[in-house]
Amino acid sequence: MQRARLDSTLKRWQNRSWIAWVVPITLLLLWQVLGQLGVISTRILPTPIAVIEALITLISNGMLFDYIGTSTGRALIGSAIGGSIGFSLGLLNGVVPLAEKLTDTSIQMVRNIPHLALIPLVILWFGIDEAAKLFLVALGVAFPIYLNTFHGIRSVDPSLIEMGKVYGLRGWALFRNIILPGALPSILVGVRFALGTMWITLIVAETISADSGIGYMAMNAREFMQMDVVVLSILLYALLGKLSDSIAKWCERLFLQWHPNYGKGQQAGKKGVTSL
Amino acid sequence: MSTGVFGSSLSASQVWKQFDHVTVLEELNLQVKPGEFIAIVGKSGCGKSTLLRLVAGLDEPTDGTLLLDGKTIQGIDPDTRVLFQDARLLPWKKVIDNVRIGVRGGNPDDAAAALRMVGLEDKAHVWPSTLSGGQRQRVALARALAGHPRLLLLDEPLGALDALTRIDMQDLIEKLWQRQRFSVILVTHDVSEAVALADRVVLMKDGAIALDVAITLPRPRERDSGFAYFEQLILDRVMERDSRSERASRRQTSYSI
Numbered sequence: 001m002q003r004a005r006l007d008s009t010l011k012r013w014q015n016r017s018w019i020a021w022v023v024p025i026t027l028l029l030l031w032q033v034l035g036q037l038g039v040i041s042t043r044i045l046p047t048p049i050a051v052i053e054a055l056i057t058l059i060s061n062g063m064l065f066d067y068i069g070t071s072t073g074r075a076l077i078g079s080a081i082g083g084s085i086g087f088s089l090g091l092l093n094g095v096v097p098l099a100e101k102l103t104d105t106s107i108q109m110v111r112n113i114p115h116l117a118l119i120p121l122v123i124l125w126f127g128i129d130e131a132a133k134l135f136l137v138a139l140g141v142a143f144p145i146y147l148n149t150f151h152g153i154r155s156v157d158p159s160l161i162e163m164g165k166v167y168g169l170r171g172w173a174l175f176r177n178i179i180l181p182g183a184l185p186s187i188l189v190g191v192r193f194a195l196g197t198m199w200i201t202l203i204v205a206e207t208i209s210a211d212s213g214i215g216y217m218a219m220n221a222r223e224f225m226q227m228d229v230v231v232l233s234i235l236l237y238a239l240l241g242k243l244s245d246s247i248a249k250w251c252e253r254l255f256l257q258w259h260p261n262y263g264k265g266q267q268a269g270k271k272g273v274t275s276l
Numbered sequence: 277m278s279t280g281v282f283g284s285s286l287s288a289s290q291v292w293k294q295f296d297h298v299t300v301l302e303e304l305n306l307q308v309k310p311g312e313f314i315a316i317v318g319k320s321g322c323g324k325s326t327l328l329r330l331v332a333g334l335d336e337p338t339d340g341t342l343l344l345d346g347k348t349i350q351g352i353d354p355d356t357r358v359l360f361q362d363a364r365l366l367p368w369k370k371v372i373d374n375v376r377i378g379v380r381g382g383n384p385d386d387a388a389a390a391l392r393m394v395g396l397e398d399k400a401h402v403w404p405s406t407l408s409g410g411q412r413q414r415v416a417l418a419r420a421l422a423g424h425p426r427l428l429l430l431d432e433p434l435g436a437l438d439a440l441t442r443i444d445m446q447d448l449i450e451k452l453w454q455r456q457r458f459s460v461i462l463v464t465h466d467v468s469e470a471v472a473l474a475d476r477v478v479l480m481k482d483g484a485i486a487l488d489v490a491i492t493l494p495r496p497r498e499r500d501s502g503f504a505y506f507e508q509l510i511l512d513r514v515m516e517r518d519s520r521s522e523r524a525s526r527r528q529t530s531y532s533i
Contacts, residue, residue, distance in 0.1 A: 163364040166332065167377050167419075168354055177377070181368040258368045258403045 046228040051235065054228035063217070068236065071202060071213040074130065075240075078137025079198045083191070086142035090149025094183070095175075100150075107146065115139040116204050128209035133202065140201040141194040148190025152183030185256055192248040199241045283311035283459030284345050284355060284427040286331060291340035293326055293483075300326045301337070302483040308459055315462045315470035317514060318480035324463045327480070328429050331461065332358050344427070354380070357425035359433040363412035365404040371415050372400040378422035390422035391415070394448060410441035414448070421452060428453075430462040434469065446472055450495070467514065471506045472497050479513055487513050 013019055028048050034040045035047035042050070058064035089107065093100040115136060126132035156179050164178045206215020214233050221229035256262040286308040293301040300323045308314050316324045329335040330342060333352040342349045344356070357378070365374045375387040391397050394414040404412060413433060420428060430449070434442045450473055453460055464470055470477045471491055479487035489510060493502050511517075 159360070159362065159364055160366060162334065163358075163360065164377075166334070166352055166358050167423075168352065169377070177369075178366065181366070184368075256368075258405065260405050 043227065046231055050228045051232050054226070054232050058217075058229070058232070067212060067214050067217050068240075071206065071215070072240070074133050074206075074213065075137060075198050075202050075244075078134040078202070079141040079194060081134065082138030082141030083145050083194065085138065086145030086190075086194075087149050087187070089142075090146045090187075091153065094150045094153025095179070107143075111143045111147075115143075116201065119205070119208060123209055128211070132209065133205045136205045137198055137201045140197040144193040144197060145187070145190045148186045148193070149183065152186030152190075153179060155186065156182035185252075185259060188248070188252050188255065191251070192245065195244040195248055196241065199237060199244070203237055282426060282457045284308075285310045286427065286459065286461070287341075287343040287346075288327075288331075289341055289343075291327075291330065291342060292338045293323070293330065293335070294338045300483055301330075304340070304484055306478065306485060308461065311457045311459055313453060313460045313462070313473060313475045315464060315474035315477045316480055317464060317467055317470050317477060317510060318486075319465070319514065322480045323483040324480050325431060328358075328431050328461065328463050331427075332356060332429050334358075353427075354423070355426040356429065357420040357423060357427070358429045358431060359413075359416055359420045361432045361435050363404075363409075363416040365412055365415055365419075367404055369404075370401050371396065371404060371407070374404060374415060375419045375422050378419035380423050387418075387422055390418040393421065393452060394418045408441075410437050410445065413437060413445060417445075417449070417452075421456065424456070425458055427459045427461070430460065430464075432464055433462075434466075435464070442469070447496075449473065454495075467511045468499075468503075468507050471503060471510065472499075477506070477510055479510060 031040070031045070032048045035042060035045065035050075046054075055064070089103070093104060093107075118139070119136070122132045122135055126135060160178055160182065161174070164174050169177055202213075203215055206213045207219050210216040210219075214236050218230050218233035221227075221233070252262050286306070288304055288306040291301055291304040292299065304323075304327065306314075306327075316327065318324045326335070330337050331344075331349065333349050333356065344353060365371075366377070369377075372384065372387050372391060375390050376382050376384060378390070379386040388397065388400065391400055394417055396411060396414055396418065399407065399411065399415075404415065407415065413436075417433075434445050437445060446469060449460075460473075462470065462473060467477075471493075474491055477487075477489050477491060478485055479489075487510070489506065491506055493506070497503060
């Protein structure tokens, strides 16, 4: 009896949205308590309250939103460029076999270079200007989108394409009605993975060379030993990452309502196979 | 469209089809009159699906002529529709939009009418993934008929359905065929289904026609002794068994010993 009741309580808890926040909040509380007791030196890690104080200061002098805005702008512009390049190439190579034969080998070779290893070269090319960061973000985003678009188009059920042809769908109509929607689940997995790459690239690029943005804020604070600001920047990246992932998930639910795995508001994480 | 000759006529003469030196169809001859319901039966690999793909324009014959209403079949004809074994609905389109693919010009009212014809108007705005196998196949039938085809090709459309749903679908196909008078070629390996539906049952063996029987039973067909006679006749030929009379006489001889 006891056990059955416990089981049903646990089952009910699984479906609550706040359940996801239990672990992070517990950790936060533990961190505050340990910091206050002096178990963790404030020189190693400032307490959460100190971080919140830093947050309030930075909000009141307007710098925080300035930096968040700059970083977000870079992230969005860079991924828009890289995303459209990856998407177009994926489409082209998915639909035209000749294009795939011509370009796929080169793309695979470039893809296997860690794009962050290009930073010295990129600084020489573009200096530490905006262009350098946009270039890196675009490069990081292009490949996951390319791979998943290509894979998505190639894995559209050929029997559906044949059905479309029997019903007189050709060219653009065939693409719009069958190929693109069939490839969409895979493309959206690519988008989700690309968003992760986007933030990682931006963090690294901004900490190495920048004069604005969250990464710059962290590096600047390091020089003055402002531990609270450093930790705040890291937390900001975590939040922004979570935010963009939520947006991607929301897109999946919006566009893939028909898909039994997404439509009923289930966690979409199961589809993450191609995310590596 | 309820009266008169609406269906296409089909004439296949001396048709050959080879895939990499494997001959699938060999000197095949077949005539289908306008509005006629033909069933093609045969074991797996006898070439019946290949023949259907040629008629649908999805493949080309290696040799011979295939005439649809007197014209050589070149590619997919808008007056010919195929119902596949799997329903092949687009999972990302609601039921009604799936049917609209079959409507020439894409008029949603025509799609709704086709859906009403198969009795699924209340499912118009659901996703195909929520339908049962039989319902999906009915939606596929509505999609095939929405464009008022003159020739309907059925490629084992009921093979994946359970026995009761299959009888339902057979009745529905017969009813719609009688109403719209299109020509039908049904490929199946269910002999009783062929006898229940077709005007003529054609048996294919090794890429050619081995038997062509007119089913003279009145419609709607009862599963009576006449039905059993045709079923047994065709099944014996499919399985290459001796006919029933021969078997009966042999049994008698074995008794007498």
